Amino acid sequence: QEQLVESGGGVVQPGRSLRLSCAASGFTFSNYGIHWVRQAPGKGLEWVAVILHDGTNEYYADSVKGRFTISRDNSKNTLYLQMHSLRGEDTAKYYCARDSGLRVLEWLLDHWGQGALVTVSS
Amino acid sequence: EVVLTQSPATLSLSPGERATLSCRASQSVGTYLAWYQQKPGQAPRVLIYDASNRATDIPDRFSGGGSGTDFTLTISSLEPEDFAVYYCQQRSDWPPLTFGGGTKVEIK
Numbered sequence: 001q002e003q004l005v006e007s008g009g010g011v012v013q014p015g016r017s018l019r020l021s022c023a024a025s026g027f028t029f030s031n032y033g034i035h036w037v038r039q040a041p042g043k044g045l046e047w048v049a050v051i052l053h054d055g056t057n058e059y060y061a062d063s064v065k066g067r068f069t070i071s072r073d074n075s076k077n078t079l080y081l082q083m084h085s086l087r088g089e090d091t092a093k094y095y096c097a098r099d100s101g102l103r104v105l106e107w108l109l110d111h112w113g114q115g116a117l118v119t120v121s122s
Numbered sequence: 123e124v125v126l127t128q129s130p131a132t133l134s135l136s137p138g139e140r141a142t143l144s145c146r147a148s149q150s151v152g153t154y155l156a157w158y159q160q161k162p163g164q165a166p167r168v169l170i171y172d173a174s175n176r177a178t179d180i181p182d183r184f185s186g187g188g189s190g191t192d193f194t195l196t197i198s199s200l201e202p203e204d205f206a207v208y209y210c211q212q213r214s215d216w217p218p219l220t221f222g223g224g225t226k227v228e229i230k
Binding site: 035044045046050059060061097100106107108109110112114115 | 168
């Protein structure tokens with residue numbers, strides 16, 4: 001069945017960088033857009049970014065624009081989130097989630113990974 | 123940006139009772155509204171999409187309604203596994219994709 005597995009989380013100092021990965025299996029990865037959604041401890045869900053199925057376009061939340069970059073390698077069935085200039089408010093569990101649309105963004109998240117925890121602290 | 127406001131923040135009910143959750147949008151989203159359930163320590167999962175359509179394998183005790191700016195999620199008779207946090211999400215106006223702040227359904 002469809003599966004998404006995040007990795008790369010950890011503790012990082014403010015101002016430093018970190019890259020998250022999301023490995024996909026059980027579906028044709030190159031046919032679907034993939035989102036990153038984060039959740040600060042004890043808080044609600046915040047959408048972070050999305051990349052189209054073929055990597056030709058991305059969208060970002062204002063809170064991360066210019067600091068985070070979403071990318072994908074369809075040959076490896078893997079999504080990435082490169083995070084620079086990290087701040088305390090970036091501390092959260094980061095989920096990758098599949099968009100439900102086939103080769104088009106529907107902005108509905110039908111499968112989610114279990115998340116990777118990123119803690120920004122000195 | 124479409125702001126989604128969920129109420130109440132917490133709903134205290136007993137198993138077998140009916141739960142009614144509300145989500146209000148700051149502007150019309152048509153019927154492009156989804157509901158997600160999140161249990162402690164788990165990822166969210168989609169329950170309802172396009173206001174009233176149940177996602178795959180979702181029991182029929184879950185139902186959604188509404189259009190425009192006012193939406194409801196109803197759980198007709200709460201099962202023990204239904205105590206969780208519920209989020210609404212709009213996909214009418216993007217980016218960004220936006221979520222409501224959540225409603226926690228807890229055991230009374």
